[in-house]
Amino acid sequence: MIEVRDNFFHIQxxxxxxxxxxxxxxxxxHNYYGPKVNFLNFDNVRQKLEGGAGTSVLYEGEENMHMDLLDxxxxxxxxxDFREAALALFNPKFSPSASFKYQSHEILEADSSALPSSHGEAEVLRVTLRDAVLNVRLELYYKVFPETDVISRYAKLVNESEETxxxxxxxxxQIDFPESDYVMMTFMGAWAKERHLVEKELKPGIYINDSKTGGSSNRANPLVILRKRNTDEGQGSCYGFNLVYSGNHKTTVEVTPQQRLRLLTGINDHAFNFTFAPKDVFTTPEAVMTFSASGLNGLSQNFHAFVNNHIVRGKWKNKIRPVLLNSWEANYFNFDEKRLLKLAKKAKEVGIELFVLDDGWFGKRNNDTTSLGDWNVNYKKLPHGLKGLAERINRIGLDFGLWVEPEMVNEESDLFRxxxxxxxxxxxxxxxxxxxQMVLDLTNREVREYxxxxxxxxFSSxxxxYVKWDYNRNITDMYGRTLENQGEFFHRYIMGFYEIMEELTRSFPDIxxxxxxxxxxxxxxxxxCYFPQIWTSDDTDYLERIYIQTGTSYxxxxSAITNHVSDVPNHQTLRVTPLSSRFNLACFGNLGYELNLMELPKEELQEIKMQISFYKSxxxxxxxxxxxxxxxxIFSDNCAYFYTVSKDKKECALGFFQGxxxxxPKEDIVYVKxxxxxxxxxxxxxxxHNIKKFGGLINYVSPIRIKVGGRIHNFISRVYKIKGEQEVYRxxxxxxxxxxxxxxxxxxxTGFGSKVRVLGDFGSRIYLLDKEDNSEN
Structure with a gap:
């Protein structure tokens, strides 16, 4: 609901x-953002500066309008206003200063942003301002999503002058807060360790969360949270901010000596200089913001509902996703059709629904130095082509998916030559x-059309x-041969990428x-907005994934997170972790497998079959x-737990994950809300439990001496498994x-028995909550 009263705008x-x-x-x-209030009037949230402010500057000499203190x-x-600014324009004929004043406002039923953006908003407020000297119009947009407690914002500039x-x-x-007693939460990392939670207690100064890589980056995700210092997962106040944008982003948090706080978020001004000619219109990406008075989980749930209902679109919106097998770690580049079909048959046996052929199917792609850009089938590997392979995969009873990396090119490729x-x-x-590899120039229309x-x-062959769309390097040497202004490269690259995806998702709505x-x-x-789910990390190691998936969940x-169960030793860390733990963690999202089923022992194949059946249920x-x-x-302890509750609130699955x-050890107590x-x-x-987990302890209970790793030990481990504990509570x-x-x-x-959990290093459990009359299912 948008209410306009007494020169105040109240968005609810x-x-x-x-x-x-x-x-x-x-x-x-700015006057207020927080818990919903039924305002009799707005005097209580009007800023009072009648006491003066020393050397501050009054706006156009107006009494009490101390610009450096005003929210x-x-x-x-x-x-x-000497704080970081939201907007900076330059023309050598004019002063760098700008003063945009209110002209009008309008409440709209729907939005029409030129960029990929959210959908399904209840109302939109457009406020129009103008700088009479520059003859430039500024429009501020506010989109309202009542049920998810989200308000999104973007801005538009219109050049009505004859100047460039x-x-x-x-x-x-931008939001100016009157207080600064917040902790800033950002989600930083690198390849194979994405979105690790980093917390900073704010003091006077400037804090920046940004990407300069050409993409939103694994270094600093666009997500930023401000929480009160006493806020935790279940209680307290917090604000969340994110950006509907895949390019360079920047969120600036500035705390002044007066303990005021300003937050700015949008396109990064790094290497950004955009020509704004007469009649031009420039629209920013959409910023998403939400507030929760019920802790960080409440904030995350707002974001989750918003993504599922107002970001993801098309056939796969709120639709269950298939269990897949990806061929990469089973084969890397070394495969042929016969090998793939054997793998697919084994995948079908254990319950896989979708077989994904990863890198290596095109050109002369036998390693990563060649053929990116040459999207023609390698008939030596696939003599029946993609069509023939897909038909054979379908006859096995599986759907077929494919990996591509279209934005890149190898120097050793026909396309580059x-x-x-x-x-x-x-x-x-x-x-x-x-x-x-190098990056293809998506600012060039000819490249995009190709x-x-x-x-x-x-895709139609x-x-x-299913299509897995990869992007394996950051952008450097930015230069577009068709661009007149190279300061526009990064943004125009992303806009070119969106143009491609808009056309492909429209042409292939079922993929x-x-x-x-x-x-x-x-x-x-x-x-x-185009990909309903994202590969969370190349790192499939159980322990690292606890950090990555926890950080991502904020x-x-x-439904947006893809998790694969991979082989051990893990191909990224060489760590050995239990198959059960790798699966238990991967359950919380879209489940996939990425290992060579042909080389697994029968007992592991049977375990995987049971895992997939459980997940599907x-x-x-x-x-x-x-x-x-x-x-x-996991960011503050040696373990973590998280849980998911069904829409009717009658069912729950809880995962407990140990490092x-x-x-x-500390006693483990779990709570469910x-x-x-x-x-x-x-x-x-x-x-x-496999008895090998206990090593030489087997001789503590065995009537005969058993050599660890010997024939008897190996035989027992194959034919007998120790039942784990069974915990049941009403x-x-x-x-x-x-x-x-x-x-x-x-x-x-000490103390092994039927009422003792054997987890050890990297152990885990899934706990289930069912209505009493449904507990046997």
Whole structure:
């Protein structure tokens, strides 16, 4: 709901209020953002500066308008506000200063942004401002999503002058807070360790979360959270901000000596200089913001509901996703059709639904130094082509999916030899290489048209149900041969990418597209407008994935997260972890496998078959349930737990995930919120233990001496498994939320038995909650 009263604008969602106002002179002032308030009037949230402010500058000499202290709705430079500004324009004939004043406002039923953006908004507020000297119009947009407690914002500049300006900075949103007692949460990392939580207690100064890589990056995700210092997962106030954009982004948080706080978010002004000619219109990406008074889980749930209902679109919106097998770690580049079909048959036996052929199917692609750009089938590997392979995969009973990396090119490729000018590089300078490849220039229309036509040819050549779209290097040597202004390269590249995806998703609406960028190097809301799910990380190691999936969950729902069970030793860390733990963690999202089923022992194949059957039986719960993190986090403890509650609040799955086990461990107590009133049965999914887990301890109970690793030991391990503990509790919703469940103690050298959990290093459990009359299912 949008209410305009007494020069105040009051935007309301189900649980939040956002208030700003206009002065008689046309300034927009920010007044309030937080829990929903029924305002009798707005005097209580009007900023009071009658006491003066020393050397501050008064806006146009107006009394009490101390620009450096005012909470502004949108800021520019040169008019007395010396904090970081939201907008900077330049023309050598004019002062760098700008002063945009209120002209009008309008409440719209729907939005029409030129960029990929959210959909399904209830209302849109457009506020129009103008700088009479520059003759430039500024439009601020506010989209309202009441049920998810989200307000999104973007801005538009319209050049009504006869002058050409340079846009040096143009942020999507700004919020000025009157207090600064917040902790800033960002999600940083690198390849194979994406979105690790980093917290900074704010002091006076400037804090920046940004990407300069050309993509949203694995270094610093666009997601930023401000929480009060006493806020935790279950209680307290917090604000979340994200950006519907896949390119360079920047969020600036500035704390002043007066303990005021300004947040700016939008396109990064790094290497950004956009020509703004007469009649030009420039629109920023959409910034998404939400507030929760019920802790970080409440904030994440707002984001999750928003992504599922207002970002993802098309056939795969709120639809369950298939269980897949990806061929990469089973084969790398070394495969042929016969080998793939054997793998597919084994995949069908264990319950896989989708077979994905990864890298190596095209050109002379036998390693990563060649053939990117040559999207023609390698008939030596696939004598029947993609069509023939897909038909054979379909006859086995599986859908067929394919890997591509269209934005890249190898120097050793036919495409590069034909069109060396299509690669991004500075004329006269030897380009840098990343992963033995260069980037194709998507600012060039000819390149975009080639890619669209070639990919349409590939995608329509067979019965294709899934595409994994990779992006394996960052952008350097940025130069577009068709651009007049190279300061526009980064933004125009992303806009070119969106143009390609708009056409391909429209042409192939039934294909499930999955985003990938060396794992999570481009994991953002812009990607999710076209790719309903994203490969979370190239790192499939169980322990590292606890960190990665926990960090990702703060802003992105399980339905957007793809997790694969891979082989051990893990191909990224060489760590050996239990198959059960790799599966248990992968359940919380879209499940896949990435290992050579042909080489697994029978007992592991049987275990995988049971895993997939279990996952399918609760797939909707794992992908679309209401997700919460427990108070114990891997970022501060040796374990973590999180859980997902069904839409009807009658079912729950909880995962407990341990890192290293230490002697005399802390007692494990789990709490669950959000269940409907009623009686439930809480129980663990049964596990069995291989006796090899206990090493020489077998001789503590064996009547005869057994040599560890000997024939008898190996024989027993093949034919006999020790049953794990079975925990069963009869509980109600109040018990789950308030008193929790004290789990069986862990084995740590003593006390093994039927009421002891044997987890050890990297152990885990899944616990299930069902209505009492449904607990046997």
């Amino acid at each position: 969602t189900a649980n939040t209020s956002y208030v700003f106002s206009r002065t008689d002179s046309g300034l927009l002032l 502004l709705e949108y800021s520019t430079i040169g008019i007395g 300006y340079s846009i040096l900075r143009f942020h999507s949103a 034909e069109h060396p000018d299509w690669a991004v590089r500075v004329p006269g300078r030897k380009p840098g290489l990343g992963r033995n 890619l669209v036509n070639k990919l349409k040819e590939v 067979c019965n294709l149900k 499930l597209f999955e985003g990938c960028a060396s794992g999570g190097n481009r994991f953002d809301l812009g990607i999710l 802003g992105y729902p399980p 609760r797939r909707e719960l794992f992908q679309y349930g209401t997700f919460s993190r427990g108070e114990r986090s 290293l086990l230490h002697p005399s 959000g269940m409907k009133e009623g009686t439930y049965v809480f129980r663990n999914r049964l596990e069995k 509980v109600n919703a109040e018990m789950l939320e308030k008193s929790g469940i004290r789990l069986f103690s862990q084995f740590a050298g």
